Amino acid sequence: MHTKEKIKKESLELFALLGYEGTSMANIAENVGIKKPSLYAHYKNKESLFLDLVMDMSTDYVKFIEESLDQGNVGIEKQLYKAFLTYVHDWTQDDAGNQFYSRFLQYPPQPLAKQLTDTLGETERKVRGLLTELMRDGQQKGILTNELGAETMAYTYFALIEGLVTEVVFYAPEDIIEQAKKSWKVYWRGIKA
Amino acid sequence: MHTKEKIKKESLELFALLGYEGTSMANIAENVGIKKPSLYAHYKNKESLFLDLVMDMSTDYVKFIEESLDQGNVGIEKQLYKAFLTYVHDWTQDDAGNQFYSRFLQYPPQPLAKQLTDTLGETERKVRGLLTELMRDGQQKGILTNELGAETMAYTYFALIEGLVTEVVFYAPEDIIEQAKKSWKVYWRGIKA
DNA sequence: GTCTATAAGAAGATAGAC
C-alpha cells in the first residue's frame, strides 16, 4: 500500500474512534509507521487530511445506499427490508468508514462545521431522494398506504435506522440486528396499504 | 449563582458543543469569568468536572423521562404520543443538557469510556424498563397488538426518537417536530392492535 | 477562593539535510 493510502486508512480509524481533536498527527504517524513530519509531505495540514476523508466517505456512502437499494426485481417490501437490514448490519459492524461518517455528520469539529455540513447535507439529500422515489412508486402500485406521504415514509425509514444503529453503545451488533428485524415489523405494519 | 454552579453550567455548554477534547479549561474559565487556576479550587481536574456533569445528566434524564410519561389518566395512545413529542421537542431544542447526554452516550472520550458507559448504560436500562411496562399494560388492555413483543415496541420507540432527533443536523427543530408527528403515525399504525 | 507566575508536556507545523 502506498503511504498516502496508509495514512488515510489509519487516520480514518483514529478519527472515527477518538474524534478530530482526540486524534493527533503524532498518533497517526505512529500507526502509519512513519515520523510525524513525513505526514506533511502528503497533506498540507490536519484539516486537509480530515476533509479528504470526508469527501471519500460521502462518495462511498452514496454508492453504498445505491447498491443496497438495488436488489433486482424482488418487490418493494423485500427490497426495503433487505436494504434496511444491510444498513443496520454494515453500520453496526466495526467499520471505521461508517463510524467516521455518522460521527462527524452529527458532531462536526466546530471550526470545520460549515464545510462538513454542506458536503454531507448534499449527500443526505441525494440519498433521501432515492428512497422517496421508491416509496412513491410503492404507493402508486397500491402496496404502500396513501394515508402517509412518501417523504414521511422515507424520513421515518432513515430515522429508525439511525436510531437502531445508535444502540451499538449498549448492545452487541447481533442483538441489534435481531431487534432491527422486529422493529421492521412495526415499521412495515405502519406503511403498508 | 455560586461559582461552582456557574462552572457546571458553562462547562456543560462547552462540552456539549465542542466535545471533551475540544473544550479547554482556559475556555471554561473564560466563560465563567474567572482565571483558569481558580477552577482547580472546585474540581481536582478536568476529568472530575466532566464526570460530575455526567452524574447530573443521568439523574436529570431519568427524571425527565418519568415526568414525560406521567400524563395523568389520558389513555396509552395519548400518553405515548405526548411523551414522544416532548422528547423530540426538548431534544431538538438548544438544550445543552440533552446534547451533552446524547453526545457522550454515543461518543465517550476514550479514556473515560468505561465509567461513562457503565453509568449511562444503567440509566438507559432503567428508562427502557419503564416504557416496556407501559407497553405490556397496553397489550393487556387490548390496545396494542400482541403480534409484537412489549420490548420490541419500547425499543423501536426509543430508536425512532433517537433517529428523529439526529436530524437536527439538517433540519430546523420545528420541521423535525412536524416530521415527528408524521413518523408517529407510522409508528402507531405499527403497534396498535 | 481567587489571583499571578510558572512548570512540564503535547499539540500542529516548518527548516533543512539526506
Next chain:
DNA sequence: GTCTATCTTCTTATAGAC
C-alpha cells in the same frame, strides 16, 4: 519522501501570595 531538530502555541496542572 523521509528524517532529525526545532519553533510556537496551547494544554493540564501546581506553587504560593493575598
